[in-house]
Amino acid sequence: MLRTTRGRVLPFCALAAALACSKAEAPPSPAPALYTPPPTTMAAAPLRVTDIDVGRSLNADKKIADKTDTFKPSDTIYVSVSTEGASPGARLAAHWTYKDGQVVKHDETTIAPTGSTATEFHIAKPSGWPVGDYKVEVTVDGAPAGAKSFKVAR
DSSP, X not given: OOBOTTSOBOHHHHHHHHHHHHOOOOOOOOOOOSOOOOOOOOOOOBXXXXXXXXXXXXXXXXXXXXXXXXXXXXXXXXXXXXXXSBOSSEEEEEEXXXXXXXXXXXXXXXXXXBSSEEEEEEEOOTTOOOSEEEEEEEEETXXXXXXXXXXXXX
């Protein structure tokens, strides 16, 4: 406590002095940035079909290993649909037909690619495919994306 020359206590002054000494000053604010770079995110390219191949077998990457457009009645027939671009959930479909449009099979799958990818569909018939002309039509979200014709021969 502080005392005056006459011996008086000045409690208020002592308290004020103690508080002033114990209070730390706030650090200065950082200087504002002169340049802020734009965000580096780029919009992904829309999904598109780049290739449709048919064949007798697949590689591990779901691309056709044995490309052909002529099959035996006992073959399993594979189609590999290559796509580029990105989608959080695109509906990819393969619509298989025989001769004049008779439906053999319709397959759909949902894919969520972020670049190049391949998706596989296939058909098999243990009793054997009838000889003739076939086609597989591919759609993305219901829109035509390409087709491939092939045949079954003896």
